[in-house]
Amino acid sequence: MNKEKRIYSGASPSEVEADLYELVNFQEQGLPMEILTRLIQERLVPHLVRYDRPEFQSLYNFMPEKGALLGAAVALRHNQGVTNWQVSPGGVMLEELCTRAMCGLFGLPANSDATFMYCGTYANQQAVYLALHRHAEQMGFDLSSRGIRGFPHPDRLRVVVSEEAHFSLRHAVRMLGLGEECMIRIPVDEDYGMDVTEIPRQLKKGGQARDIFCVVSTAGTTSTGTIEPIQALAELCKREEAWLHVDGAYGLAFSLLPELSRRFTGLESADSLTWDPHKQFGVPIPSSLLFVRRAADLKRMAIYGEYFNRKDDPEPNPGLKSPPSTRPLSALPLVTTVRYQGLAKLRERLRAPLTAIRKLSEQLEAEADIEVCHTPQTGILCLRMKPPHVPATELDSLQRFIYDHIKQEGRRSISMTRLADRTVLRLVALSPSVTFEALKETISDIRALAGRFSSRPV
Numbered sequence: 001m002n003k004e005k006r007i008y009s010g011a012s013p014s015e016v017e018a019d020l021y022e023l024v025n026f027q028e029q030g031l032p033m034e035i036l037t038r039l040i041q042e043r044l045v046p047h048l049v050r051y052d053r054p055e056f057q058s059l060y061n062f063m064p065e066k067g068a069l070l071g072a073a074v075a076l077r078h079n080q081g082v083t084n085w086q087v088s089p090g091g092v093m094l095e096e097l098c099t100r101a102m103c104g105l106f107g108l109p110a111n112s113d114a115t116f117m118y119c120g121t122y123a124n125q126q127a128v129y130l131a132l133h134r135h136a137e138q139m140g141f142d143l144s145s146r147g148i149r150g151f152p153h154p155d156r157l158r159v160v161v162s163e164e165a166h167f168s169l170r171h172a173v174r175m176l177g178l179g180e181e182c183m184i185r186i187p188v189d190e191d192y193g194m195d196v197t198e199i200p201r202q203l204k205k206g207g208q209a210r211d212i213f214c215v216v217s218t219a220g221t222t223s224t225g226t227i228e229p230i231q232a233l234a235e236l237c238k239r240e241e242a243w244l245h246v247d248g249a250y251g252l253a254f255s256l257l258p259e260l261s262r263r264f265t266g267l268e269s270a271d272s273l274t275w276d277p278h279k280q281f282g283v284p285i286p287s288s289l290l291f292v293r294r295a296a297d298l299k300r301m302a303i304y305g306e307y308f309n310r311k312d313d314p315e316p317n318p319g320l321k322s323p324p325s326t327r328p329l330s331a332l333p334l335v336t337t338v339r340y341q342g343l344a345k346l347r348e349r350l351r352a353p354l355t356a357i358r359k360l361s362e363q364l365e366a367e368a369d370i371e372v373c374h375t376p377q378t379g380i381l382c383l384r385m386k387p388p389h390v391p392a393t394e395l396d397s398l399q400r401f402i403y404d405h406i407k408q409e410g411r412r413s414i415s416m417t418r419l420a421d422r423t424v425l426r427l428v429a430l431s432p433s434v435t436f437e438a439l440k441e442t443i444s445d446i447r448a449l450a451g452r453f454s455s456r457p458v
């Protein structure tokens with residue numbers, strides 16, 4: 001196969017290991033730059049995945065956009081930390097201004113605020129912590145000192161999520177010492193988003209007293225990109241005096257598209273929101289934001305250190321809004337990509353892959369050998385091959401066979417997941433380079449592989 005056509009070398013784990021070994025063969029003497037550069041170019045780069053290729057249709061990775069690269073290069077060259085004023089006055093002020101501007105862009109109230117986080121996983125974790133903190137305050141104690149022991153019945157604490165919520169929320173409740181048993185998982189509807197009509201039944205289940213302190217709506221689920229209802233959950237939160245968190249790690253960006261804004265009705269009621277600019281805004285990983293509707297909420301995170309973060313310091317201090325003490329200048333690439341492209345072009349970039357996925361889905365609806373699993377709301381389409389010659393009992397194996405072959409060939413990249421207990425193939429269009437034509441080519445490949453399955457069942 002022509003190596004140029006591949007999105008990565010296609011080498012096996014042992015081949016990659018053999019190539020990379022020389023890089024970690026640490027010696028007393030250093031290497032000249034040219035040799036080191038050649039080693040990296042020859043040994044490592046061929047095994048890196050080319051996210052800019054139209055055939056990359058599997059996950060949320062992205063090549064940095066040109067404007068973002070400018071900011072990233074400056075941030076890297078100056079290696080600025082943005083913990084506090086002393087470490088980087090320019091970096092700190094830029095982060096402050098950027099978070100305020102982002103709150104405005106997403107239509108959050110004047111008194112909202114945000115903090116840059118390493119990734120969506122940590123942003124979700126902090127959101128659940130803030131929710132628990134406020135709940136403790138409602139009960140009259142300080143969570144940061146008493147911990148969950150302060151609750152009269154810690155075993156009753158509950159977080160409501162959908163069955164399709166991202167696993168980072170499981171991490172969150174584990175890390176908070178609540179355990180996954182505290183999660184009430186609401187079943188999903190035919191579009192694989194939370195079925196809000198199920199909520200009353202699920203809350204009554206088991207009959208025990210429950211103390212719901214946090215409800216999560218995933219605005220753009222990981223498997224299908226479905227934007228779960230927000231308004232109905234806002235009402236539930238009001239009744240239960242619970243915190244509403246919107247996990248928009250993937251999907252929040254789409255609220256910037258007027259044609260999708262209806263799906264985000266209720267967003268203004270969210271207490272907190274997660275968003276990952278590193279998903280489709282073309283900024284280098286890692287870059288995530290946690291927004292809060294009331295700036296004061298982030299004050300719950302502050303821990304002062306006498307050697308550099310003093311309570312009476314008059315300057316802004318992003319390091320008090322979330323745990324990392326050493327923090328990168330993630331605001332700069334985000335600022336430069338937005339300034340370089342402009343909002344109109346950014347919206348076009350967001351829209352193009354959605355249009356491609358929707359067109360593909362509409363076309364595939366008419367094809368007998370393919371089951372389209374949901375109506376795509378954003379840039380993800382899950383489907384299941386079901387050629388007539390493969391019995392229903394072997395359909396899961398067929399999807400796995402297709403996925404494994406495509407992965408091994410290295411010409412394109414698709415993903416695989418489980419929906420309603422069935423294995424499905426998943427196509428992700430994140431960057432505008434993933435066009436309708438590129439998606440159609442993938443379908444042709446998938447079809448050809450499905451044909452081969454009949455002669456070589458797994």
Ligand SMILES: Cc1ncc(COP(=O)(O)O)c(C=O)c1O
Pocket residue numbers: 060118119120121122124166168218220221222247248249250276288
């Ligand atoms: C809905 C959702 N939430 C949270 C996350 C976690 O984000 P990160 O990968 O930045 O930790 C993801 C990641 O794909 C996601 O899809």
